[in-house]
Structure formats: C-alpha cells, structure tokens
Amino acid sequence: LSSNDNGGGGRSGALSSPPVIEVPQKIDVNPPKGTRDFPPEDMRLRSWLFQNFREVSRLFGFEEVDFPVLESEALFVRKAGEEIRDQLYNFKDRGNRRVALRPELTPSLARLVIQKGKSVSLPLKWFAIGQCWRYERMTRGRRREHYQWNMDIIGVPEVTAEAELISSIVTFFKRLGITASDVGFKVSSRKVLQEVLRCYSIPENMFGKVCIIIDKIEKIPIEEIKGELVSVGISEAAIEELLQVLSVKSLDKLEEILGDAGDAVKDLKQLFSLAEKFGYSDWIQFDASVVRGLAYYTGIVFEGFDREGKLRAICGGGRYDQLLSTFGGDDIPACGFGFGDAVIVELIKEKGLLPELSHEVENIVCPLDKELQGAAATVATILRQKGQSVDLVLENKPLKWVFKRAARINAGRLILVGNSEWQKGMVGVKILSTGEQYEIKLDELE
Ligand SMILES: Nc1ccc(Br)nc1
Numbered sequence: 320l321s322s323n324d325n326g327g328g329g330r331s332g333a334l335s336s337p338p339v340i341e342v343p344q345k346i347d348v349n350p351p352k353g354t355r356d357f358p359p360e361d362m363r364l365r366s367w368l369f370q371n372f373r374e375v376s377r378l379f380g381f382e383e384v385d386f387p388v389l390e391s392e393a394l395f396v397r398k399a400g401e402e403i404r405d406q407l408y409n410f411k412d413r414g415n416r417r418v419a420l421r422p423e424l425t426p427s428l429a430r431l432v433i434q435k436g437k438s439v440s441l442p443l444k445w446f447a448i449g450q451c452w453r454y455e456r457m458t459r460g461r462r463r464e465h466y467q468w469n470m471d472i473i474g475v476p477e478v479t480a481e482a483e484l485i486s487s488i489v490t491f492f493k494r495l496g497i498t499a500s501d502v503g504f505k506v507s508s509r510k511v512l513q514e515v516l517r518c519y520s521i522p523e524n525m526f527g528k529v530c531i532i533i534d535k536i537e538k539i540p541i542e543e544i545k546g547e548l549v550s551v552g553i554s555e556a557a558i559e560e561l562l563q564v565l566s567v568k569s570l571d572k573l574e575e576i577l578g579d580a581g582d583a584v585k586d587l588k589q590l591f592s593l594a595e596k597f598g599y600s601d602w603i604q605f606d607a608s609v610v611r612g613l614a615y616y617t618g619i620v621f622e623g624f625d626r627e628g629k630l631r632a633i634c635g636g637g638r639y640d641q642l643l644s645t646f647g648g649d650d651i652p653a654c655g656f657g658f659g660d661a662v663i664v665e666l667i668k669e670k671g672l673l674p675e676l677s678h679e680v681e682n683i684v685c686p687l688d689k690e691l692q693g694a695a696a697t698v699a700t701i702l703r704q705k706g707q708s709v710d711l712v713l714e715n716k717p718l719k720w721v722f723k724r725a726a727r728i729n730a731g732r733l734i735l736v737g738n739s740e741w742q743k744g745m746v747g748v749k750i751l752s753t754g755e756q757y758e759i760k761l762d763e764l765e
Pocket residue numbers: 403422423451452453462463464465
C-alpha cells in the first residue's frame with residue numbers, strides 16, 4: 320500500500336450493517352443497463368483508440384495520471400444547473416459518506432494538483448484515460464458510462480496552452496485519417512459573455528448559471544432559453560444583447576461589438592494566430608455560440624464537431640482558471656479537454672476509417688501425445704523468453720483440431736513436439752502461410 324494510503328477507511332466510524340443480498344437463482348449475463356462489456360473484438364478497437372490517445376500524449380510530453388472512479392460527491396455538486404449534476408451517479412456508502420462515480424475527470428485532476436501542492440513544479444502537463452459515469456433514466460436509452468481521454472495544462476495563463484491542446488487533438492485526428500474536411504473546432508471565449516454581462520452590471524456569481532442556460536441554445540427552443548434567463552434575473556435588454564452577440568461568427572464583427580479593450584477579443588486573436596503557426600487554421604472557426612456545459616470554464620472554450628452534423632460533439636474543453644481556488648487550492652490557471660470513446664468510433668465508422676484489428680499469435684505449440692506435454696511447455700517457455708507469443712495446446716487434441724485453432728488465432732507457425740524428434744533435441748515447424756515445414760534443433764529455434 321502506498322504511504323498515503325488510508326486503506327479507504329478514513330475515520331473509523333460505525334459501518335452500516337451489510338445489506339441482505341438475495342442469491343439470484345439465474346444471473347443476468349448482460350452488463351448493467353447503460354454499460355458495455357468489451358469482448359476481444361471490441362477490446363481490440365478500444366485498445367487501438369487508447370494507444371493513439373497515449374501516443375499523442377507522449378508526443379506532447381504529457382505525463383499519465385489516474386484517480387479513483389469513486390470520488391466524494393462534493394467534487395461535483397456545483398450549483399449552476401449543469402446536466403452533469405442532475406445525472407450524478409451518487410450514493411451514500413456504508414460509512415455514511417456521500418460519494419459518486421465520477422462524471423468527468425477534471426475535478427479529480429484539480430484535487431490531485433492541490434494535494435500535491437508545492438511538491439510539483441508548474442506547468443503540469445497531465446493526461447488521463449478514465450471511465451466516467453452518469454445516471455440517466457434509461458427511457459432515453461443512452462449509455463451510463465464512457466471512457467474519456469483528458470489532457471490538462473496546469474499553471475499556464477497564456478492562450479498558448481489552449482493552442483497546444485487543440486494541436487494535440489488535431490494530431491490525434493490526423494493519426495486516424497480524419498481531416499479538416501471531416502471535422503472542425505468551434506472556438507469562443509466565455510469572456511465574450513462576461514463582457515456583455517458586465518455591461519448590464521449582472522453580478523459575477525450569475526456567470527456560471529447563464530453559461531449553462533446558453534449552452535442549451537441548440538438543444539431547446541429559444542423562447543425557453545429566454546425564459547430561463549429571465550428566471551435567473553437577466554433583463555430583457557441584456558438577453559437581447561446576449562443573443563445578438565452569440566450569433567456572431569467573425570472575430571472582426573465581435574471586435575466591432577465589444578471593442579478591443581477586453582481580453583475576449585485579444586485571447587481569440589492570439590489563438591487564431593497561433594493556430595496558423597501550428598498549421599491547423601483550417602480546423603478551427605470562431606463561433607460565439609459555443610459556451611460548453613460545464614460551469615467552471617472561464618475563458619477560451621472549444622468543441623470538436625463533425626462537419627456533416629450527424630453526430631454529437633466529439634470532444635470539448637477550455638480554460639478553467641478558478642476551479643482550483645474554488646476547491647480551496649491556490650489561484651492556479653488551468654485548461655484542458657475531454658475526448659469521449661463513443662462519438663469518435665461512430666465518426667470513423669462513418670468515414671470508413673475503422674482499422675482492421677485481428678488477434679494474432681506467432682506460434683502454436685502442440686505435443687503430439689500426452690507424454691510430451693511437459694516438453695511442449697519447455698518449448699513454449701523458450702520461445703516466450705525470446706519474446707515470441709505462443710498459444711500452447713493444453714489438452715490432448717487431434718491434429719485436425721489444432722489446425723483449426725491455428726487458423727482461428729491467426730498463428731504464424733505450428734511447432735510440433737513429437738517423440739522421435741524430441742529424442743534428437745528437435746521439433747517440427749510448419750509455416751502456416753506457405754505450408755513450408757522442416758525440423759530444427761530446439762536451441763536454433765527463434
Ligand atoms: N459525463 C458523462 C458521463 C458518462 C457519459 Br455515457 N456521458 C457523459
């Protein structure tokens with residue numbers, strides 16, 4: 320156990336009595352509603368996706384981190400009316416603690432940064448791949464879990480950090496064969512909203528709530544948006560100005576409205592200039608209507624979208640400069656993104672970019688009779704010590720069965736351990752793709 324492990328026990332308190340669990344007669348072999356199994360074929364695709372997440376993270380010099388799936392509920396109970404809050408997979412554990420299955424990774428990352436305090440030096444460039452949960456009424460039939468790739472830069476106030484993060488996602492898309500004709504990024508800044516709200520002297524503490532309402536602008540009728548804004552105390556005039564600004568699709572137009580004194584226009588201009596230098600200008604567009612649905616964003620926000628408009632957002636992120644301080648940490652700037660494992664798979668299927676991923680084994684090793692099972696184990700071990708993968712036949716099977724299995728597991732070679740050969744320290748080899756076969760001394764086998 321690591322030194323800081325508290326054994327999960329925390330303060331020793333009385334445990335509630337264990338629930339009486341009925342032993343089911345016949346178990347349901349399907350996974351719980353809204354969750355997925357990953358049998359080998361699906362697991363190969365997931366591993367391939369995660370390998371690409373990891374390789375891009377390595378290219379950008381990020382370090383991998385991880386956190387418990389189970390967190391204190393307090394990490395996620397923000398009061399801005401977020402969907403993520405309404406769908407929290409939360410409960411009281413047997414120590415009477417309010418806990419939740421994490422719906423996202425960013426709060427855990429913020430918690431760990433604060434926990435590490437001065438023992439880590441900024442900037443931090445951390446990435447994580449973790450399963451995230453929501454509890455949604457199954458009437459909508461949507462999943463309750465997905466895996467997210469997160470990349471976060473902690474301690475860099477400049478927009479160079481957001482530009483770097485978007486570059487990492489572009490790099491990922493390019494690795495999969497996705498181009499700027501397939502997907503784009505809508506980019507804006509919450510400082511646009513902030514500057515409008517300030518003009519109408521709307522208090523800062525309304526900012527998160529207004530963003531969450533505005534984020535629904537393409538999901539619910541505009542009259543409902545207006546109604547919700549009115550209900551949180553935004554004046555009709557402010558609402559009209561907000562909606563007018565949110566329809567702006569060019570930075571020049573935005574500058575006309577907001578002027579160039581504020582940070583919103585300055586940050587966005589810098590981001591688009593850096594995009595030129597990174598070489599991904601074709602991938603991004605300014606769109607003032609992008610606010611994202613998480614209350615803690617404070618600056619640049621972006622989301623990846625499919626240009627055919629068939630799919631939900633592919634990924635999203637932004638700057639969250641206040642999150643660490645709201646958790647009691649120092650005032651440390653931060654930005655990051657989340658990239659789910661579901662929409663991207665729908666996209667590569669749409670684009671015919673699904674990779675061919677088959678299970679392969681270099682060798683299948685088979686004793687020709689029971690007495691040679693030990694000899695076959697020796698051969699398998701020698702090959703494995705040389706870094707070769709081996710499927711060792713573990714039962715006394717007819718050769719017909721062995722050849723069928725060799726084909727099913729895409730074995731490269733069949734290594735036959737027969738009595739007369741073994742007496743001479745040799746084995747039989749059959750190259751399954753060509754049919755070529757020969758005998759070879761065990762110590763020459765490679
Ligand atoms: N936040 C969240 C968690 C799980 C799923 Br599925 N979607 C969104």
